[in-house]
Amino acid sequence: MTAANVHPGRIEPAALLAVWIREWTVFLYYWRTRTFAAVVEPVIMLLAFGLGFGRLVSHVDNIPYIQFVGTGAVATAVLFSAVFSAMFDSLYKRRYQRVYDAMLSAPVDVDEIVTGEMLFLGTRAGLYGIAPLLVAFCFGLPPAPAMLLVPFVGVLTGIGFAALGMLFSAMATTFDDLSYVISGVITPLFLVAGTFFPLSRLPDWLRNLALLNPLYHCVELVRHCAFGLHPAADLVHVAALVAFGALAWALAVSRTRARLIV
Amino acid sequence: MSDRSLAAGAPEAPPRPAVAMRGVMKRFGAVQAVNGLDLSVPSGTCYGLLGPNGAGKSTAMRILTGQAIADAGRIDVLGYHLPAQSKLARAHMGVCPQDSNLDVDLCVRDVLAVFARMYRVPSDARSAAVDRALALSGLTARANDRAVALSGGMQRRLLIARALIHEPELVLLDEPTVGLDPQVRQELWSLIVSLRERGATVLMSTHYIEEAERLADRVAIMSAGRVVAEGTPGELIRAHAGREVVEVHGSAARLAELRALAEADCLPTRLSGPALTYLHADRFDGRVPSGVRRGATLEDVFVSLTGDYVE
Numbered sequence: 361m362t363a364a365n366v367h368p369g370r371i372e373p374a375a376l377l378a379v380w381i382r383e384w385t386v387f388l389y390y391w392r393t394r395t396f397a398a399v400v401e402p403v404i405m406l407l408a409f410g411l412g413f414g415r416l417v418s419h420v421d422n423i424p425y426i427q428f429v430g431t432g433a434v435a436t437a438v439l440f441s442a443v444f445s446a447m448f449d450s451l452y453k454r455r456y457q458r459v460y461d462a463m464l465s466a467p468v469d470v471d472e473i474v475t476g477e478m479l480f481l482g483t484r485a486g487l488y489g490i491a492p493l494l495v496a497f498c499f500g501l502p503p504a505p506a507m508l509l510v511p512f513v514g515v516l517t518g519i520g521f522a523a524l525g526m527l528f529s530a531m532a533t534t535f536d537d538l539s540y541v542i543s544g545v546i547t548p549l550f551l552v553a554g555t556f557f558p559l560s561r562l563p564d565w566l567r568n569l570a571l572l573n574p575l576y577h578c579v580e581l582v583r584h585c586a587f588g589l590h591p592a593a594d595l596v597h598v599a600a601l602v603a604f605g606a607l608a609w610a611l612a613v614s615r616t617r618a619r620l621i622v
Numbered sequence: 623m624s625d626r627s628l629a630a631g632a633p634e635a636p637p638r639p640a641v642a643m644r645g646v647m648k649r650f651g652a653v654q655a656v657n658g659l660d661l662s663v664p665s666g667t668c669y670g671l672l673g674p675n676g677a678g679k680s681t682a683m684r685i686l687t688g689q690a691i692a693d694a695g696r697i698d699v700l701g702y703h704l705p706a707q708s709k710l711a712r713a714h715m716g717v718c719p720q721d722s723n724l725d726v727d728l729c730v731r732d733v734l735a736v737f738a739r740m741y742r743v744p745s746d747a748r749s750a751a752v753d754r755a756l757a758l759s760g761l762t763a764r765a766n767d768r769a770v771a772l773s774g775g776m777q778r779r780l781l782i783a784r785a786l787i788h789e790p791e792l793v794l795l796d797e798p799t800v801g802l803d804p805q806v807r808q809e810l811w812s813l814i815v816s817l818r819e820r821g822a823t824v825l826m827s828t829h830y831i832e833e834a835e836r837l838a839d840r841v842a843i844m845s846a847g848r849v850v851a852e853g854t855p856g857e858l859i860r861a862h863a864g865r866e867v868v869e870v871h872g873s874a875a876r877l878a879e880l881r882a883l884a885e886a887d888c889l890p891t892r893l894s895g896p897a898l899t900y901l902h903a904d905r906f907d908g909r910v911p912s913g914v915r916r917g918a919t920l921e922d923v924f925v926s927l928t929g930d931y932v933e
Contacts, residue, residue, distance in 0.1 A: 469709060
C-alpha cells in the first residue's frame with residue numbers, strides 16, 4: 361500500500377511533483393495559445409514603447425531606450441504570465457471545475473497544491489520572460505554572461521507573483537472580483553517598477569513606495585545582469601523577492617485553506 | 623503515531639470498522655448540518671447512507687475526506703484519527719463526489735495518470751493501474767478522448783475509475799447515480815457490486831431507496847444531521863414497517879380522516895401521495911381498513927422515519 365510514503369503535516373516532494381505534473385499535463389494541451397499570449401504581448405509592448413518612445417528618448421541612464429525597455433519588459437512578461445494564470449486558473453479550478461476538491465480527496469494538502477502550482481507557474485513565467493530579452497538582442501543589446509542568470513531571476517519573481525495571484529484568487533468569489541485587483545494592484549505594480557522610465561524621475565514619496573514593489577527588484581536585477589552586476593545591491597534585490605514570495609505564499613496558503621476546508 | 627497497531631498477544635478484538643463516527647457535529651452558520659452523527663461502517667461491506675436532501679450525507683462525506691472539519695465528535699477512518707491523520711486515511715481511500723470535478727479538458731487516460739501520481743502509485747505500477755481502472759470502468763475504448771466529450775454516465779464511470787486508481791480499501795460514493803438514466807444507473811450498480819466483491823469497503827450516500835436496497839449490506843437512515851435508524855434492509859423493514867403494509871387510496875379529505883382515526887387507534891401510518899399506507903398491517907389485522915396489501919419496503923421505513931418523499 362502507498363500510505364507508508366505519506367507524511368501528514370509535511371510538504372512532501374511527491375505531492376508537489378504530482379501537482380506540478382498535473383499543471384504540466386494541462387499545459388501540454390494549451391501550450392500554443394498560452395505561450396503565444398505570454399510571449400507576444402510583452403514583445404509588442406516592447407516594440408511599441410521602444411520604437412515609439414525611442415524616437416523621443418534616445419538614452420536613459422546611458423542605455424539606449426529600447427534596450428532599457430527590453431530589459432525591463434522581462435519583468436512585465438513574468439508578472440503578467442504568473443499573476444494572471446494564477447488568478448484566473450486558480451479561481452476556475454476552485455469554484456467552477458472544483459478540481460481542488462478532487463486533489464484534496466487524494467493525499468495532497470492545501471499547502472502542497474498552492475506550492476506545486478506556484479512553482480509551475482513561476483517556472484513557466486520565468487521562461488516566458490526571456491522573450492523580450494531575445495527581442496532586445498535584435499535591437500543591439502550586447503549579450504553578457506550574467507544574462508544567463510535572467511531565467512533564475514524570472515523564476516524567483518514568477519513564483520512570488522504566482523503566489524500573489526493565488527492569494528487574490530482565494531479572496532475572490534467571481535471573476536468580476538478580479539477586476540479590482542487588475543486595476544487597483546497589478547496596473548500600479550506594472551507602471552511603477554522602473555520598466556519604462558527610471559524611478560529617479562518620480563517624486564520622493566512615490567519613489568520610496570516603489571521600492572516596496574517586487575517588480576522593481578526584478579527589473580533592477582535583470583538590468584544588472586545585462587549591464588553589470590552590483591553584488592551588494594543585487595543581494596538586497598534577491599532578498600526582497602524571496603521575502604515577497606514567502607509572504608505571498610503564506611497568505612495564499614492561509615486564504616486558500618479557508619476557502620477549501622470548511 | 624497511528625492508532626492502527628494492535629498489541630501482541632491481546633485477545634482477538636472484533637474487526638475494526640472502516641469508518642467510525644461518534645457524536646459528530648458540524649454547523650454552517652445557522653444550519654446544523656450534522657447533529658450528533660454516530661456511524662460505524664464494518665470493513666468489507668457496502669454501506670448505504672440514505673437520507674433526503676439536506677439530511678447531512680454530503681457533509682458527512684466531506685468530513686471523512688478532511689474537507690470539512692467537525693466542530694465536535696470523534697472520527698476514525700481505517701484506524702486513522704481525523705482530522706490529524708486525514709492525509710494517511712486519504713491515501714487508502716477513493717472518493718467519487720456527487721458533482722463532477724474532473725479535469726474535463728484532459729483525455730481520459732491523462733485524468734487517470736495524473737491521479738495515479740496524486741495517490742502515490744509507484745512509477746513502475748502507474749501504467750498498469752491506469753489500464754486496470756480503464757478496464758474496470760469500461761472506458762478502455764475511450765481512453766484517448768477528452769473527458770468533456772464523454773456522456774454523463776461515462777463521466778461518472780471515469781470519476782469512479784479515478785477513485786479506484788490506487789485500489790483503495792475504502793471507497794466513498796456520494797450520490798453515485800444521481801441524475802443518470804436507469805440503464806446507466808444499473809451499469810454503475812454492477813461496478814459497485816464488483817468493488818465489494820474485490821474486498822473494498824463501500825460507503826455510499828444516496829437518496830434512491832432502490833439503490834440502497836439492492837446494493838447495501840447495511841443501511842443508515844439519516845434525517846436532520848443524524849442517524850435515525852440503522853441495520854440491514856431486512857432488519858429495518860421488519861422493525862419499522864413489519865412484514866406487510868396496506869395502502870388505502872382516496873381523496874385528500876378521506877385520507878386525512880383515516881389518518882386521524884389511525885392515530886387515535888395507535889396505528890402507524892404514512893402518507894404516500896394519493897394513498898395512506900398502514901405499516902405493520904400483519905400485526906394489526908382486523909383494525910386496518912381494506913386496501914391494497916403488499917410487502918413492506920425500505921421506502922415505507924424511510925418515509926415513516928424521515929417524513930420525506932423519495933425518488
